[in-house]
Amino acid sequence: MESTLLYSVLLFAFFLVLSINLLLRTRKQRKNLPPSPLSLPIIGHFHLLKQPIHRTLEALSQKYGPVFSLKFGSRLAIIVSSPSGVEECLVKKDIVFANRPHVLSGRILNYNNTTMGTADYGDHWRNLRRISAIEIFSSTRLNAFLGMRKDEVKLLLSRLYRVSIHGFAKVELRPLLFDLTSNIMMKMIAGKRYYGEGVHEVDKAREFREMMEEFIHYFGAATAGDFLPFLQWFDLNGYVNKMDRLSKRMDVFLQGLIDEHRVDRNRNTMISHFLTLQESQPEYYTDEIIKGHVLCFEWKRVSEKEIDMAEFTTITICKAEPLVVMCKGRPILDIVLSRA
Incomplete structure (x- = not known):
C-alpha cells in the first residue's frame, strides 16, 4: 500500500x-x-x-x-x-x-544527422552540397557517364521490343522507368545494377532493394519520442529497435561496397572519387560520410497501382500517374538492337 x-x-x-x-x-x-x-x-x-x-x-x-x-x-x-x-x-x-528538426530516424539511420538531407545548414552541409555538384552532377562528370546511360537505355528498349515482338502490348512504364533511373544512379555511385533484368548479383540486389524500402519507410516515420522526449526510453511502437537493426544491416552492406572500391581503384564511380578525397583529408571524408552520401539518393520502389486525385486521409493529395502505353517495336528496331 x-x-x-x-x-x-x-x-x-x-x-x-x-x-x-x-x-x-x-x-x-x-x-x-x-x-x-x-x-x-x-x-x-x-x-x-x-x-x-x-x-x-x-x-x-x-x-x-x-x-x-x-x-x-x-x-x-x-x-x-x-x-x-x-x-x-x-x-x-x-x-x-533551412534546418530540419532532429528526429530519431536521422540519428539512427543517417549517421547522427551528418548526411546532406539531415545535416544542419553550415560548413559541413555546404561542403556536401559542393561535392555533389562537382563530383556527381557537374557537366564533366555527367558526360563521363554518357556511355553507361546509353547502355541502360538500350536495355530498356530491348525489354520493350521483346514485350511487343508479336504485336501491340500493354506496358506500364512506371516500373520500367524506375528501374532505368535507379540503375543509372547505382552505376554512378558504385558501378552496380540492382534493378530490373540482367542483374548479376541477385542476392545482393534483393537485399539492397529490401533495405532501401525499409529505410524510406522508417525515415519518413515519426515516433512518439520525437515529440515527447521522455518517451524515447520506452520505444512504445518498437521503431527504435527496428531502426537499430536496419542501420547495422545497411552499414555492413555499404561498407562492403567501399571495401570493394578500395581493392579496385580503377572504377569511375562516386565512391572511388570519395576515396580519392579521403586520401587527402582522412579526418573529414570518413567511411561514414561516404556511406551517408549514398543514402541521400531516393531509392523508393514506385507503386504499380493507379491512383486518382480523390481526397485521402494523408497530409497531401496524390498526383494522377497512369503511365500505361500500348507498345509495338518498329522493324528498324530489330536491326538496331541486334547491333547493340
Missing part, C-alpha cells in the same frame, strides 16, 4: 514538473509567436489533428489567419498558407528556415 502510494506521488510530481516546464517555455515564447489555438498540457495541439489534415489546417487558417502556430508535444510548428508568407520564409529568409 505504501509503495503504491509512493509511486503515485512520484508519478504525479513528474507530470507536474513537466507541465510547469512546458508552461514556462510557452510563456517565454508567446510574445514572438503567431496566433495559436488553446493547447493542452504535454500533448499540445495533437487533439486538433483530424482527418483529412489539409482540411483541418485550412479551417484553422480561416480562424487564426494565414500564419499561425501549433505545438506538438515539445515541437513547435509554424503553418504558413499565404503566398507572401511562403515567399518570406522560403525565399527572403530561407537560411533561417
